[in-house]
Amino acid sequence: MAEAARILLVDDDEGLLRLLSLRLSAAGYQVKTVTSAEQALATLPHYQPRLVITDLRMGGMDGMTLFETVHKDQPALPIIILTAHGTIPDAVEATRRGVFGFLTKPFDSQALLDYVSQALRLAGPGQEAGGDEAVAGDWREGIISRSAVMEEALRQARLVADSETNVLIQSESGTGKELLARALHRASRRAGRPFVAVNCSAIPEALLESELFGHSKGAFTGATQNRKGLFEAANGGTLFMDEVGDMPLPFQAKLLRVLQEGEVRPVGANSSVPVDVRVISATHRDLEQAVADGDFRADLYYRLNVVRLDLPPLRERRDDIPLLVRFFLDRVNERNGRRVEGFAPEAMEALMAASWPGNVRQLQNVVEQSAALCTTEIVPLSLVQRALRSDPSEIPPLAEARDRFEREYLEELLRITGGNVSSAARLAGRNRTEFYKLLKRHHLEPEMFRAS
Template sequence: MITSPAKTNDLAASQTKKTPRLLLVEDDENLLRLLTIRLQGEGYDVTPSNNATQALRMMFNNTFDVVLSDIRMPGLDGLSFFDEIIHRYINLPVVLMTAHGTIKDAVAATQKGVFGFLTKPIDHDELRKVLARATQKNTTSDIGDWCKDIVTRAPEMTKLLLQAHRIAGKNVSVLINGASGTGKELLAKAIHRASDRANKPFVAINCGALPENLLESELFGHTKGAFTGAVQSSTGLFREAHGGTLFLDEIGDMPTSLQVKLLRAIQERTVRPVGSATNIDIDVRIISATHKDLQLEMEEDRFREDLYYRLNVVNLRIPSLKERFEDIPLLTNHLLKQSAERHGVKVTRFSSDALNRLGTSDWPGNVRQLVNVVEQCVALTQTPVIPLSLVEQALSELSQNWPTLTQARDSFEYQYLCRLLQLADGNVTRASDLAGRNRTDMHKLLKKHGLNAADFRGNKD
């Protein structure tokens, strides 16, 4: 998630000073109780559990900085428990304990990536040191400061960030794919921050938010008097981003005629302001993003193939929130703290059933929708713990929202084509004439909506 710039440093400071949260898993009730008391005395916020299965459920509803677990336990043992953890929470350090420690166990555990391995009876000084190192590692993640605004522990997101970091220093164009609300601009900013252009401007524009003539002027600039209303010259976003990064969001919505000019600017590394006869040199890295399938857009002649290959040198796909369900509790708690602080509300957490409901929602609006739900719950709650009823209310209201313009247009287009084919009795040529389109266009529209003209023969009203 994005933290407001004014609060980024405060957030980072609070994260380094917070009480480390430790999940303790031990089937010996007496030792569990003793270690809990000792570790609380060391300043840890300890959550105890006497079995690994219960501990995994706790991890879904809570965020931990380190896990301390016994190896020999009934049911799911410590090594199997660790296997589950590394598939869900890549950077979470795990320390294992056993009264039956052998060199073979220690080697197997460390080869798998276990942070520490202790034998019983536990040497408290040794335990203190290994936990201190583990919590320090977790607060200074290997991923780095460049993506500190992205809250995640999901394996797929971690792999994506590592890949993004590898290509950040290379001056290549990047195309980010992902559904609306997944955080494409946030990833683009992180790549910029990790690159050698970090001290230069990051400039963003939504290519679907402006009509073609205004979008051209915004990108390339214009001279005074170039068109009605151009009372003064404009440098344009390419020149504003000189030396830095230009982020073209929703590139799939850019008009095809403007795509030609964008391709020329990228190839020639120059721009020509509207109304000018002079080309101006630019040095800009292009990162673009879309929720559309550009392969399909090219097949439908709505996106230029040559531009696609210029933009898609490296392709990164952001998973939907539903695909990174491990992050839902983490994001929810992070957003809750931000919202409560921003609004001055004394709210501490979501109830367990409320958090479970959030974790099982479909989230068609992804992280952006989660932000809205948390904001509404914080605004309406009258208790420190947000109940399930408020979460249900927020989810219900969001599901009744208006469709997006694209969804509404596609829905109308589908209904229009169905009625058109009924009137034409499934005859594509006649349907094309009625719609004022040529047969090629009509066939493309039918393919887009999965319609078969033959299905409408004999169905004329």
């Protein structure tokens, strides 16, 4: 039976502390109470709660300072702040800086329990002290998230990290595919060996074989010495092949042979070199459709896609936007030697409402541009609007835009028809077989849209 979720309560009002502890304990949670923020910081390392609930105004360190101190080391740990002095600006400011929830006393017990339940869902599964999971935070370094959909993707990644199977990461551009690949490597038994990344779409076709497999001296004009390829450079470790869907067909057969035989033959060499490499590949393309269209070899697809991981786009994990904004802003301040405190409430609302076709990469660009042009401590709405208009990543690639439109179109048809495939196919002007193929391509289940 799973252990009850651990919650740390922080309040200098001992009467309220007892009352909250009773309510949460009765709801099935494991609760520890402390009467100051300083005590909380001392308790965190060994108690390892999945949620912190703290009063805002306390003697000594206050609740927001506690949040900021904890947030630096544990950005994914949700924190709920309670206060008798709450105002709307306080709530907006706290949420903007990454606080999960903000409740004003006196508050309804059910509202608190609902907040706690939601926070624990977003916090993901608990981790026990000791063993391999004690360093669980290290493997996902640089991945900033508290949203349920992203935590589920990371949970799946952690399950396959220590296996030797090849992994295909399929998601839109700018979602952080290389970050996830590095996390998989850090969590694997190959962590002490090299991690080598290559963007297949950035290398001209004529150089791709030499770059990946290496070449011998004199193999072609300019080959003045023997050179190891990236497969050999990654020997014993992990090779991350980004945008593998853009790989030319003639080269796909050569890559397949390397994956099957576990050895590479450098260009111009007479013999092969054995390599022990785990391959993690990534693409923003629908490779299943590319196989159907004849643009990608089916045998290579199945060799790469032993386990598939899907990273959600930013528009499906909007809960993470305040966390990411804070993270990027802190990096900009450190790099530029400035101190932009944050974004105005209306500017943060604009960031939360944007469509983000360029995903996290686009958000980073917008934050950096807004902060660079800001002449005050708070970034105004006008600078965010300007950055959103001028960001070239606002325009997605044609194939990506077409895929997104098709998925949204299918979802709308299924919503209108209540998941009735025959009706939806008729509205789309397709027969049922074709329509089912479209649903499968976009991983849509009609049952999700049917009334219970």
